[in-house]
Amino acid sequence: MSRLKIFLFIVLTGISFFAVAQDKPAPEENKGNIGFELMKNLDIYSNLIKELSVDYVDVINPGQLTQTGIDAMLESLDPYTNFIPENQVEDYRFITTGQYGGIGALIHQQGKYVVISEPYEGSPAQKSGLKSGDKLIRINGQMAVNKTYDEVSTILKGQAGTQVSLLVERSNPSDTLVINIIRENIRIDNVPYAGMLPDGIGYIKLTGFTQNASKEFRQAFLKLKEKNTLKGLIIDIRGNGGGLLNEAVDIANLFVEKGQEIVSTKGKKADKNQVHSTTSSPVDLEVPLIILVDSQSASASEILAGALQDLDRGVVFGQRTFGKGLVQNVVPLSYNAQMKITVAKYYIPSGRCIQAIDYSHKNKQGSFDKIPDSLIREFKTRHGRKVYDGGGISPDVKGSERKISNIALALYNKFLIFDYGTQFERSHQTILPPDQFEITDTIFNDFLKFLKDKDYKYTTRSELALERLRKEAEKEQYYDAVKAELDMAQTSMDNDKKEDLNKYRDQIRELLKMDILSRYYYQKGKVIGSLYTDPVLNDAAGVLKDPARYAGILEGKFSQPDNSLPGSVEEEIHSKDGQ
DSSP states (O other), X not given: OOHHHHHOOOEEOOOSSOOOOOOOOOOXXXXXXXXXXXXXXXXXXXXXXXXXXXXXXXXXXXXXXXXXXXXXXXXXXXXXXXXXXXXXXXXXXXXXXSEEEEOOEEEEEETTEXXXXXXXXXXXXXXXXXXXXXXXXXXXXXXXXXXXXXXXXXXXXXXXXXXXXXXXXXXXXXXXXXXXXXXXXXXXXXXSEEEEEGGXXXXXXXXXXXXXXXXXXXXXXXXXXXXXXXXXXXXXXXXXXXXXXXXXXXXXXXXXXXXXXXXXXXXXXXXXXXXXXXXSOOSOSSSXXXXXXXXXXXXXXXXXXXXXXXXXXXXXXXSOOOOOOEEEEEEEOGGGOEEEXXXXXXXXXXXXXXXXXXXXXXXXXXOOEEOOGGGOOEEEOTTOOEEEOSSSOOOSEEOOOOOOOHXXXXXXXXXXXXXXXXXXXXXXXXXXXXXXXXXXXXXXXHHHHHHTTOOOOOOOHHHHHHHHHHHHHHHTXXXXXXXXXXXXXXXXXXXXXXXXXXXXXXXXXXXXXXXXXXXXXXXXXHHHHHTTTOHHHHHHHHHHXXXXXXXXXXXXXXXXXXXXXXXXXXOOOOOOOOO
């Protein structure tokens, strides 16, 4: 292991919805003034806290006030520079290692209850019989009802080997049971699934870049290669928010020459200026590669996709990526606290930085803007293809974008998809394997019956626009003249919404399918279940099945670059990591 890997873990979390810029070095003549300003303001702050504690009319909490001040200060810099108090250190350790002490389950807040979303396969939670949909009533004898997600998450975590006792409600308030679980060191796989698609196409789903991600990926790839004649490989990093820089470098190393620069970092301090190159002989220089990306592929995902694109080693397929070109280090503070701090920008082999938001300047409204078009620069890949900085990784071939409808989003966010899945599991002991299971008309009609007494009201953008029009008409005293037309438009929209359950039936079926599969086959089952109904994946496989087209894209003949700057991030469905 290199000295950098031992002493320097460069963390690129990419979890937030924004990105960061590098500090400019202070001019030499100002360095003394900066030192004086720092000491002066620390003294002011110290005196301020003392005066508040003595004179403020109510009792204050100095720790809470300080936390608020620190958070506000760091928020003014960028979303990635964060203070980590001692009681949150384990959560940040999980981000980099993929491991924590706990029961091994996803949880979510549903009204006054914290509910089990999904036990991890093979986890203490799963082995003890905890199920999706179980409501937590008591934990170690303490009432869990009306506690927040964060409070319950903290209680469920703990040292491996210790016991936690849960009183859960399953089907109804009278159906409760006690489940005793021995905590373990929970490890979340970076590669939940690897397998073969038709026509000799390999597929690896990569969901993170925590420690050992490259080892997991290497093992998955070698297993595919050993048992099959690979005609191509799809690396799916859609929704992958990133992780450790060195893991992205090591995965790229599997497919490019030893000694090849993958990424460099540049910061204010000289020791942050580093070049990260491949250090081992590659495993396969010939297998055609497709790297699947979307708007939530960020940081380390963008290093992997961008490096393979810049080196013309693979075709990037999908949607423009998030655009996080920043590096964070975690540094220790006093009293076991830590700080994650932005220390550098990173640059992929063509020399471009794909950072999308300029955090070095605020606009007049006090917020941050995207890198303006006028500052976007052109770069070249190894074979001379044009690529651009300042806005994420633009795909070589743009895949179709799957936008979720208002009705499907409402059913998901109001937990009606989830609650039906819970009801379904209680009445079906088994289902077909994930590559065969489908939501039949019988199941879908049963779901429609389930919805009859449920509230899933939602507001469309058209309705919001119509409401704004009503208000403007009232302000300008036109309302009486246009009221009939506005009411007619609202009635027409209401009638259309009644048809949405049928209009977006396929989307709703897919959400139901994924929820139900997770209860029987967990994360792996969801991936397998989506393989044959994912149009983007099928289109990507089509490129690999056409060697002439694949080669032409890498030569710049048939590419379809999306050179527009990224728009606002679309609202996506996410599941919160729990315990």
